[in-house]
Amino acid sequence: MPKRFELTAQLDHDVRDVHAALTDARYWxxxxxxxxxxxxxxxxxxxxxxxxxxxxxxxxxxxxPPMVRALVRGPMIMERIDRWGPLAGNGATGEIIGGTSGIPVSFRGRTRVLPHGSGGTVLDVRGDVSVEIPVVGRQIAALATRMVAQIVERDRDALAAWLTR
Known part of the structure; x- marks a missing residue:
């Protein structure tokens, strides 16, 4: 059963600057x-x-984490795809898709950057985490949801650092 998530991160930078960073290969x-x-x-x-x-x-x-380590043999490969569309109106939309090798965990979400406050931006991510493991699936889904939240936090921190350089 998919677990829904809704995450936001705020930046003290203009939405055009945030979008420009997200669509700049040098940033990534x-x-x-x-x-x-x-x-x-x-x-x-x-x-x-x-x-x-x-x-x-x-x-x-x-x-x-120990619970995941018990399920996986060898290294785990985590994959993530971010897709951003052009700036339209006062924001931009995209998507984030990811998953792992070794255990059947995947996530998919819609991403948006929108103006927030006076000159700031909010990064909004809403989606689902799916885990197809009987018995411990809910616990793994909770871990995976925290992993997506950490991705959004790291994105916010990296964008802030990139934009203030």
Missing amino acids: QGRLEGSATATLQIDAPDGPGSLRVAISERTEPADL
Whole structure:
């Protein structure tokens, strides 16, 4: 059974600047700079002002929560695809899709950047986490939902750092 999530993160930067960062290949390349376990693919499927980013990252069993470690043999590959459309009106929409190898966990959500307050932006992510494991599926879904929340928090922090450089 899918577990629904609704996450928001606020930035003290204009929505146009946030969108420009999210659709800039250099921003994403900088995010993974120095990571020996991540790969990145970037393209602009919908033309200027759009971007599709696919990230794949390997996590060793020792770095996983004990409950997950008990279910996985060897390293886990976590995959994430972000897709952003062009700025339209006062914001932009996109999607985030992800999953893992080793255990049947996936997530999918709609993403939006919208103006917030005077000159700020809110990053809004709403979607579902699905886990297809009998008995412990709910517990894994709760962990996966926290993982998505951490992704959004890291995105906010990385965007803030990129925009204040």
